[in-house]
Amino acid sequence: MFYDYAKINLKAGDGGNGVVAFRREKYVPFGGPAGGDGGAGGSIILVADEGLRTLVDFRYKRHYKGERGQHGQGSSKHGRGGQDSFLRVPAGTVVKDAETHEIIADLVKHGQEVVIVKGGKGGRGNARFISSTHRAPTLAENGDLGEERWIELELKLLADVGLVGFPNVGKSTIISRVSAAKPKIADYHFTTITPNLGMVDIDSESSFVMADIPGLIEGAAEGTGLGHRFLRHIERTKVIVHVLDVSGSEDRDPLEDFHTINHELKKYNEYLAQRPMIIAANKTDLLQGKDNLEVLQKELKDYEIFPVCAATGEGLKPLVYRLAQLLVELKDQEPVIPKEEKGLRMVKIDKKPKFYIEKVDNIFVVTGPEIDKHWARTDINNEDAVARFLQIVEAMGVIKALREQGAEDGDEIRIKEMIFDFLD
Template sequence: MFYDRAKIYVKGGDGGNGIVAFRREKYIPEGGPCGGDGGKGGNVIIEADEGLRTLIDFKYRQHYKGERGQHGQGKGMHGKKGTDLTMRVPLGTVVRDAETGELVADIVSQGQKVIVAKGGRGGRGNTRFVSSNNRVPDFAENGEPGRERWLILELKLLADVGLVGFPNAGKSTLISRVSAAKPKIADYPFTTLSPNLGMVRVGEGESFVWADIPGLIEGAHTGAGLGHHFLRHLERTKVLIHVVDISEQPDRTPWEDFAIINQELKAYKEDLSHRPQIVAANKMDLPGGEERLLEFKDKIGPGYEVFPISAVTGKGLEPLIQRALELVRTAEKEIPAPVETEIRQVKVIPQERFKISRNDAGFFVVSGEEVEKHVAMTDFNNDAAVRRLQRIFKVMGLDQALREKGAKAGDVIQISSLEFDFAD
């Protein structure tokens, strides 16, 4: 089964907790702190695998999490790093953030790896907090939570040549004739419901990839007939072969079909209308083919190369394949060479460290990545750790900002899922 779109949840592993520990060795009655750090959480990684052709694995499993880092131990021993989780996807997969639509990764080369959810930092043990003012710290940090988010995976086939045309124009028969692909073929519209890839071999050691795109209909660029799902597979093709049914149709003509499909390509993405395109006038083995071919060429004008073929008998396929190969070679040469990146000046714009708002219950709601991280990494069962969090908030200016917003003693302050009483 072919699946070219999936929505998944990814979460990096949480960092392990640092611990509070002290040396208890013979002849050392007042040993110092020796609590080790927690291990870093495992990342969630996407890796390209050219052996895959579909996103079907993500239909049956939607949640992916990196392993949590191990907690620190006494005698200064640090916790082990959590194991990374690697997900393999086909070449041509585009990864986007489901909430913002931001492009996370474009997977185009074998072995390419992208971290899509970082594991959290391990919490520091009490050894890390020794200072001239505090020789025996009795607190440690919890591990930082791993990053979590929903992602959209979309597969855009990587093919040299894309076959386009109306349903039942003969695209599947054509690709089965020139490659080892075995698509479903039948005499009714929308036989092909998913793209098919085929390797076309030309001579000794030379080949290119064809993609049979399911038949398009009028309105495809708006999503009609699953148009969006099919059209995106053409975005990476170098050359288009427009397969036209040249046989007699009761309610439409070949040149009308040709014009409609080209209009849909242009409406979906302007760039597709400028892609090299040749025409395969199919079903020339049927009666009246020669007459309709002449009329077809006259209607569409001299701007297109037309190759009369019969996908069923194989007649005319060799010139079509050779011309497609020439266009693919030309397109590859015209791909611009990478240029050195210009030196750019980056201006850092400081962001607010936190935001304060009021909810319907009258609580003061404090949000912000830095504040929420400090809360998540605090052990609220340890009084010393809580006092440290209070000092951090004071240095950040959170206490003063709450007063300026009107907070008074006894008011409820909400940070993440926790609630605190404001004490002035």
């Protein structure tokens, strides 16, 4: 099955916890702290694979979880880090944040990798907290939580040539004639509902990939008839072949069809108007085919027009050889890709305040990302660890901010699960 869209959840591995331990060897009566650090959690990495053509693997499994880092041990033994998880996606996959729809990465080359969610750092063991005044610390950190996010995967086929046109104009027949692709062919609209790829062999040293894009209709740029899903597969093609039914067999004007489809392409992506385009005038063997062909040749002088009969294969060889020649000329030319999708980049996350203070029912409630991070690292059953957490909170400027917010002696303050009286 061909799938070109998937929405999945990725959760990186949590970091392992540090441990509180002391040396207890013979002849070492006053052994110092020897608690090891926890291992880092495994990240989840997407890898582009040119051997894949569909996102079907993500159709039935939507949640992926990284491996957790091991906890630290005594004798200063650190926990093993979690293994990174590698998820393979087809080359040409655009990765977006599911909430903001911002582009995280554009994987266009085989082997290209991007870390989507990073594993949490391992917590420090008590051996890390030795100081000149604190020779036997009894606290350790919990590991950080691994990152988690929902992402969208959108596949844009990587093909050299894309066939476009209205439904039932002969695109599938053409690709079945010039390649080994075997698309479903029938005499009704929307027989093709997913793009088909075919390898066109010219000789032992020359070949190119052709994509049969499902039929477009007026309004496709706004999403009519699944237009967006079909149009995105044209974005990376180097050459567009516009297939027209010149026979007028469905009471349509081929010249009007040409302008309608081109208008939809430009509305969807202005860069598509810059692609080289060749016209395949199909069904020239039927009534009115030759008359309409003459009109096209007169009105569309800026385009190369190849009369063909897809049903019999007549005229397809000159078309294929011209496409091969054109691709050689464009060999060193990079496809025009919008700046926001060019290359590989990570979404820039805006920096948020370290904490927020809100007064709820006469209680000052302190929350925020930095508060959450340090609380997650704290073993709340360890008095020394909780005392250190409060020291960090004070160093962050929370006490000063509470004073500025109007907190007075005796006011209740809530930070996570702790409630205490404010004392200035």
